[in-house]
Amino acid sequence: MGRSEVYPDHTALMRAAAQHFATIASDAVVMRGKFMVALAGGNTPRDLYLLLAQRWWRTRIPWDKSHIFFGDERCVPAQHPESNYRMVHEALLGKLVLPAENVHRMAGELDPQVAAAAYQQEIVRTFGTTAKAPPRFDLILLGLGSDGHTASLFPGTAALHESEKLVVANYVERLKSFRLTLTLPVCNHARYIIFLVAGESKADIVNEVIGAPDRPGSRYPAQLIRPTDGAALWLLDRAAGHKLPPVVA
Numbered sequence: 571m572g573r574s575e576v577y578p579d580h581t582a583l584m585r586a587a588a589q590h591f592a593t594i595a596s597d598a599v600v601m602r603g604k605f606m607v608a609l610a611g612g613n614t615p616r617d618l619y620l621l622l623a624q625r626w627w628r629t630r631i632p633w634d635k636s637h638i639f640f641g642d643e644r645c646v647p648a649q650h651p652e653s654n655y656r657m658v659h660e661a662l663l664g665k666l667v668l669p670a671e672n673v674h675r676m677a678g679e680l681d682p683q684v685a686a687a688a689y690q691q692e693i694v695r696t697f698g699t700t701a702k703a704p705p706r707f708d709l710i711l712l713g714l715g716s717d718g719h720t721a722s723l724f725p726g727t728a729a730l731h732e733s734e735k736l737v738v739a740n741y742v743e744r745l746k747s748f749r750l751t752l753t754l755p756v757c758n759h760a761r762y763i764i765f766l767v768a769g770e771s772k773a774d775i776v777n778e779v780i781g782a783p784d785r786p787g788s789r790y791p792a793q794l795i796r797p798t799d800g801a802a803l804w805l806l807d808r809a810a811g812h813k814l815p816p817v818v819a
């Protein structure tokens with residue numbers, strides 16, 4: 571399940587997340603000459619992206635050697651209010667000097683199956699791997715839904731059983747829509763996974779997912795994220811982490 575860090579408030583959490591992000595990015599560039607990251611969508615990471623765009627952090631991250639991918643995307647055009655790309659572009663990417671070819675957007679406007687296949691090809695081309703060998707992201711940033719989903723790996727959906735493809739179009743009955751998402755093989759091959767979770771509304775699911783992971787029967791998608799030889803780090807504010815047993819926090 572990885573280790574967790576609980577911060578006193580939202581501001582401290584985002585600062586800590588920015589520091590982890592910057593450290594992983596800088597180390598990746600020193601060791602391998604580039605930083606390959608997949609960003610999370612939803613609301614929680616927006617404040618992190620706004621922070622990373624601020625001069626102090628912006629100048630400490632090797633953006634020119636970074637490739638920005640997305641962990642998942644809604645099946646909507648880039649300018650749609652629901653688009654994760656739109657949120658990340660407004661909060662961060664639009665404020666950076668970054669080679670356009672280093673930003674790898676999931677094409678939510680396309681047919682979901684076409685978009686998933688195209689993104690898989692983009693990953694393979696950028697990493698220089700084959701579809702059989704999962705690419706090794708330096709960092710995949712993830713959120714946690716109240717139902718225990720992460721990225722667009724929702725409970726009871728087909729994507730949870732995907733063991734070969736890197737990217738799939740995943741139909742989510744509850745949402746009555748498709749989502750594009752990285753799959754478990756990709757996530758579990760990452761060097762670092764960071765779950766960024768904030769707010770009282772997540773306290774119960776956080777405790778369910780990492781408070782007693784061996785509880786029989788509890789199998790949330792987020793519990794299936796177990797990097798094989800990487801590290802999973804849960805970054806929480808106290809509101810999200812206060813129900814954890816002391817030893818976990």
Ligand code: 6PG
Nearest residue numbers: 611612613614713714715720721
């Ligand atoms: C998305 C995300 C999703 C998100 C969780 C938490 O596209 O919405 O990838 O997995 O991380 O739903 O969302 P919040 O941060 O908005 O609570």
